[in-house]
Amino acid sequence: MPPSFRESEPDETRPLLGNDRADAASYTSSSSGTQRSLASASASEPPALNKISRTDLAWVLAGLWSAVFLGALDGTIVATLLSPIGSYFNESNRSSYIGTSYLLSVCCFTPLYGRLSDILGRKGAMLLALSFFGSGTLLCGLAPSMDALIAARALAGMGGGGVMTVSSVAVTDLIPLRQRGLYQGMTNILFGLGAGLGGPLGGWMNDALGWRSAFLLQMPILVFSYILVALKVSIKLPDEVESQPLHAKLRRIDVLGSFTLVGTVGCLLLGLSLKSTEELPWTHPVVWGLLLASVVFAVLFIWVETRYAPYPVMPMRLIKQRTPLFVSLSNFFGSVAAFSMIYNVPLYFSAVRLNSSTDAGLHLLPHSVAISTGSVFAGWVMRRTGRLYNLTLFSCLLTVLAATLVAMWNESSAAFHLWLDVAPQGFGMASVITTTLIAMIASVTREDIAVATGITYLFRTTGQVIGVSLSGALLQTVLTAKLRERIHGPDAVSVHSDSTHARAYRHSTTIIPTLAPELRQAAVDSYADALHVVFICQAVINFMCFLCCLPIQENPLPCVSQRVSLPRARS
Template sequence: MSTALSTRDADETRPLLHDHDDHPHPYHSASSSRTQSPEPAEPPSLNKISRSDLIWVLAGLWSAVFLGALDGTIVATLLSPIGSYFNESNRSSYIGTSYLLSVCCFTPLYGRLSDILGRKGAMLLALSLFGSGTLYCGLAPSMDALIVARAVAGMGGGGVMTVSSVAVTDLIPLRQRGLYQGMTNILFGLGAGLGGPLGGWMNDILGWRSAFLLQMPILVFSFCLVALKVSIRLPDEIQNQPVRAKLRRIDVLGSFTLVGTVGALLLGISLKSTEELPWAHPLIWGLLLASAVFGAAFIWVETCWSPFPVMPMRLIRQRTPLFVSLSNFFGSVAAFSMCAQDSTARASKLTSAKYFSAVRLSSSTDTGLHLLPHSVAISTGSVFAGWVMRRTGKLYSLTLCSCLLTVVAASLVAMWNENSAAWHLWLDVAPQGFGMAAVITSTLIAMIASVSREDLAVATGITYLFRTTGQVIGVSLSGALLQAILTTKLRERIQGPNAFEIIEQIRHSTTIIPQLSPELRKAAVDSYADALRVVFICQAVLNFMCFLCCLPIQENPLPGSHEEQEEAWKRRDSNRTESDGEESP
């Protein structure tokens, strides 16, 4: 049995493309010595902490995750009041855009930082940046200052999910890890769900600044618990280094080119959607071209220059890490293609919600109730996936079945029409949320189970990079696609005097549709139905792409105890060292 597992691990860590690594990995010598020595070279890890300490550690990590989700929806609710306060409503969308771009750019950097500064150091850095940015948002004297403060908060927000995920993996055996990830996702969903009404209530009672300032007690609570309770030990060759030596391990050039690649790409796509600029606009194609140049430079730096790359190319060339990353990208684009950008309100709204308000002409209350099954399914899907992995120790069949569930759900939604039964409108969206939540959880565990211990943090950062990038692209491109098709259909159906003004009103607000004359109302409803159907079809295609990317993911054993976890890591370290030795010229 052990021989079979060893062979499987060796196959998993072999690159898809032959690669001559001129820079041996810094852990190779340490991993080799640990494998040959009868006693571990490093002291016992934090895996042996007591249950009470584990609860306090998780409280510190998860309170930060909850706060990050809460903050996002609170700010989305406050965009209009903030824009009115500074008399710059036309720029209020940049408050959300600056935060989201910053999160996407800096998320992958925390994987390597958590290996250099330690889990505690990286988490405290993330909380410090997030806290200082949030505090200054509450004190910002101008819109420009607020936008910059949100970008600073995003630099920390990008690390909260990544570092907390890495830290929990250090503490929890993989077989149980999925269940804890499900609990994390429930807290994240709870924070996101509470943020909207809480932000509106704070704005009405205390003003919009209070929504930022009153986050500080939760942040201080999380900071103190992380500082006092988190003490995960790194390998000795890093743990015992002086600070200057640790800082030299930071891949400055790789980090700069990665931020340039992701930032330019997402900024170009976001501006295309929010400002409704054509693709031929110099700003749009210039940003996309800059992203391509930065991307080429990033690949060269990580492959040929950096001794401690922020994103090792050898990981991307491995089978499971590559396809986990792609499945997370396509899955996130599909899930967030259900979000369309409202050009007037400058806030994200579920595309399915727009279907009920613009096509079915439902009230806001009825629309919200129709989305409730989807919200419940997201919370339960992740926990269900964790329970299955804990019970069976398997994830491959779970991943494929969950992904097929999203394809079926998206196909059913794409077939909605005026003759669809009421129960279809209530239940068809639920499998999408359930399946995608399960896929996101199981593929994260698949990624962790496929890499060696020294690559754990970096691989987690890569997963979150592809996930957050897919989210931004899904929101932006679906919004652009919806508006483009909607405009074309409205121009075909609405002619005559004042047609331009009527079309613009319909495009920017669905609340005006019930007040239109019967002819104009039918034209608006039919146009929205046509445009939304295309978005739903694209979502089904993207979910199918996610399914195809899940097929090559390899089934790896999920250790059920700390001892099994240590043995699996040592075996994978040994196989990795032997594999790299065979490839060396």
């Protein structure tokens, strides 16, 4: 087999787009097994499948991005409504499952949409995702019980992950890859805007109209997105896919691989979630049983994808390749650290600084602004320079710096540190997510783009849930130990027991200001110690993300919407 372009270009810092003649000469001289140059490859490049006017592109992006905006908005709206919903149904102890069921569903079904977008087409897959998401959201607004609401959120999650994946794949089909990072930055701006507005909007809707309105009032935006996608999205796939009959396309669905993947991810995340939210010990049969089942499903999944599935949902040949593997791992570790910080920084200001919930949330505002700025900056740099490798490493180092600064917070930290130290985390991680997505797209052939994008989002969403679950479990473990060290005498009973009062110490920061001075100081110091450990772990995980970015390769790409399809060696 002729050597791949990636093999003939060992320098990871080579620009995405260089001088065509220089690239051709370099490729010709470095490929001993073939004399083909980039110029001849470009000459034989197939014509672009999807040419679209600016007006139609604007309508297509409006349909896709409105769904992305709504998905982000929905997530933070629901997070705000957990307490009111739990009180409404008199089941506050189960309110956390509203979020957990959605995230589990998103993680399990996100990678399936990569293959579905090849089978059903981009429009069909997006309409399917919007149908699941819209049906689940509508049923949430009409739910008669907590069980029905949890099930409806799981149904919404079946589409929520697909919205992000398919919209990303569709934009890749329409936008030249050199500009792809800039458009990804715009997508992240809308995602950040939706996430930022969700909290205050959800609170206002609950106070003014009731919690059900927060779900029902999403429907007009969903209908708007659905209509635009149905009318305007018309993306052609390669002839070998387009010409297949429906039954042949349906045979491409990897049913067994999908089932074992859902079992792997679902059992893992459910086990970690129960460990965190229910405070079950690791030795509890439910926890270790679910984790063991996840391992068994993982072994079966690898066997199915390697030996059995003709069209695997996660081709092992992609995961074995250098850049796709390390892009996936960097997205996983980066998401673990990012979501741990998003959830624990407000807790620091509530439990240690004793600020109000509103003030605690406002300290994430610089982080939200930095997310939008980092995405656009990364896209602009890649468009101007055609490079992403050094930008990726620099952005990763920013996240390490941010986590280190946050881990150094104490009672004497200056106010500007408390406000600005989180900003490099948002800026750096948004940039990393943008550049690594382009690196993933650049490292695979055109027919693998959809599946590779789905894999990227799988690792990203799995990291988000694990980041929240593991940081919560670590926080509660250290917090309980520190409280037992500091509180003695009669008051120790309320901490050492499993009573409702004991849970209040560890789960509600609102009780801390009402405690006696000695107890209040003990609680504040214990939370500070526990969060310090969590923040140190975040810095370590961000550094692991940096290490995973080192092997990522930078592949040159033509400045056209359809890339040159050069042969690639199998790993």
